[in-house]
Amino acid sequence: MKRTLVNVVALGLALAARLGVAQDAAPPQQHPVGIEKAMPSGVVSGGWGYVYAAYAVALGGLVLYAVSLWTRRPSAQPPQGDLP
Amino acid sequence: MPYWSPLALLALVLGVVITHLAVPSTRGWMWMVAGGLGMLALVALIYLGLVWAPPEAFMSDVGRILYVHVPYIWMCMLAFTINVGCAIAYLMKKSWRTDALAEASAEVGVLFGAGGVLMGSIWARPTWGVWWDWDPRLIATTVMLLSYVGYLAFRSFTEDPERRATWSAAVSILGYVSLPIVWFSVRWWNSLHQVQSTTQTLDSAMRIVMWWGTVTMLFFLFVFIVKRYEIARSRQSSALELPPEAARQEVAA
Numbered sequence: 001m002k003r004t005l006v007n008v009v010a011l012g013l014a015l016a017a018r019l020g021v022a023q024d025a026a027p028p029q030q031h032p033v034g035i036e037k038a039m040p041s042g043v044v045s046g047g048w049g050y051v052y053a054a055y056a057v058a059l060g061g062l063v064l065y066a067v068s069l070w071t072r073r074p075s076a077q078p079p080q081g082d083l084p
Numbered sequence: 085m086p087y088w089s090p091l092a093l094l095a096l097v098l099g100v101v102i103t104h105l106a107v108p109s110t111r112g113w114m115w116m117v118a119g120g121l122g123m124l125a126l127v128a129l130i131y132l133g134l135v136w137a138p139p140e141a142f143m144s145d146v147g148r149i150l151y152v153h154v155p156y157i158w159m160c161m162l163a164f165t166i167n168v169g170c171a172i173a174y175l176m177k178k179s180w181r182t183d184a185l186a187e188a189s190a191e192v193g194v195l196f197g198a199g200g201v202l203m204g205s206i207w208a209r210p211t212w213g214v215w216w217d218w219d220p221r222l223i224a225t226t227v228m229l230l231s232y233v234g235y236l237a238f239r240s241f242t243e244d245p246e247r248r249a250t251w252s253a254a255v256s257i258l259g260y261v262s263l264p265i266v267w268f269s270v271r272w273w274n275s276l277h278q279v280q281s282t283t284q285t286l287d288s289a290m291r292i293v294m295w296w297g298t299v300t301m302l303f304f305l306f307v308f309i310v311k312r313y314e315i316a317r318s319r320q321s322s323a324l325e326l327p328p329e330a331a332r333q334e335v336a337a
Contacts, residue, residue, distance in 0.1 A: 047146035047210040054203040055130065058152035061199040062126070062304055065192075069311045074318030 094162055097302055101166070104310050105181070115307050122303030129293075129300045137293045149207040150290070154281075155297040156200035157225075159305045161263060163193030164232065166309070168260040171253035180324075183249040184316035185309070186256060187239060190232050192308045196301070197229045212276055221277035224266040231259035245323045 104114050133151040140147025170186035173179070204222075205215050216222065235255045242248035270279045286294070 042142060044143045044146050044210055047144070050146055050206050050210050051134070051148050054149040054206045055134065055152055057199055057202050057206065058156065059126070059130075061156075061195060065195050065308060069308065069315070072315050073311070074314055 093158065093298070093302065094165055097162055097305055098166060098169075100306050101185070101309055104306070105185070105313065111310075115310050118303045119307045122300060122307065125296065125300035125303060129297050132293045132296055136289070138287060138289055140290070143211055146207065146210045147290075149203060151293045151297040153200055153203040153207060154294060155301040156196050156203060158298060159301045160193045160197035160200055161267070163189045163196060163305060163309065164228070164260060164263055167193060167232075168256050171256035171260075174249060174253045178246075178249070180245075180249075180317075180320050183253075184313050184320060186253065187236075187316045188309050188312035190235055190256065191312055192305060194229060194232050194236065195308070196305070197225070197232070201225060201229065217276055219276045220269040220273040221266065221275045224262060224269045228259070228262035228266050231255075231262055235259055243323075245320060 100114075100118075104110055129151065133148050137148060137151065139145050140150070166189040167186050170182040170189065173182045174186065201222075208217065209215050235252055238255055239248055239252050242251065267280075269275060270277050281294075
């Protein structure tokens with residue numbers, strides 16, 4: 001049992017060492033060192049307020065224009081006074 | 085999107101508008117059915133866009149603005165295309181109907197264009213970091229919108245109906261030159277704005293929602309144009325000082 005445990009630990013250490021060597025052997029990054037701290041991760045997080053605002057503009061535009069068409073609608077019978 | 089989709093959308097909306105205007109028996113109910121379907125589709129669009137659609141790969145949930153921003157801009161372009169078609173038709177054969185349809189489509193196009201630009205600005209803030217940038221696509225869109233605002237202003241300031249119709253048709257044709265510039269600006273110049281999405285760059289679930297949004301806005305485009313057309317016809321009747329009976333027929337036609 002003890003021998004098996006020792007073997008597992010040894011195997012783990014060997015794997016960790018190999019991974020470390022692999023990381024060291026990786027090609028250097030193209031961007032300057034330290035830029036990761038200044039740059040965001042590349043994915044926008046959150047922002048639901050903007051989404052709701054855009055949908056409100058979309059709905060509001062349709063509703064307001066429908067109301068404006070309703071208020072400007074021609075009367076069914078043109079009043080006599082408007083036309084000679 | 086397939087390259088033929090803008091033409092298919094244009095043919096669809098033109099077909100429905102012309103049917104509505106040319107077939108008197110459809111005028112009473114067609115816009116109501118379209119309006120009802122549009123409202124139902126709009127409710128579904130809110131669910132699909134805000135809940136059902138997956139987050140975008142880089143913009144995450146902010147990418148959901150796509151489903152209202154793009155259909156709005158497409159409707160704007162469709163309306164302006166109808167407008168220029170009517171303008172050319174009017175110059176070839178003078179007709180108050182085509183003049184009224186041109187006025188209606190220009191106003192509805194400005195509505196959708198302004199809404200689309202406003203939504204784009206809201207979208208730009210979390211993705212570009214600014215509300216506005218003097219980018220080729222944004223400049224071209226602004227010029228296009230301003231030219232159609234000028235078109236509407238010209239129409240409202242000109243009292244003589246014939247002069248208004250003829251000159252506004254010329255203004256419309258000049259203004260329409262900006263539309264292909266808007267469409268291709270993201271390909272011709274180095275733009276912050278992304279290029280048009282294709283079936284290869286859009287996830288199938290996102291594609292469904294965007295088409296749903298487009299069909300939803302098509303219903304509203306149709307209803308708005310035909311109702312605004314009625315207003316334009318009524319104003320023409322007043323301006324042309326037709327007798328009451330003729331005026332009623334003119335508005336109905």
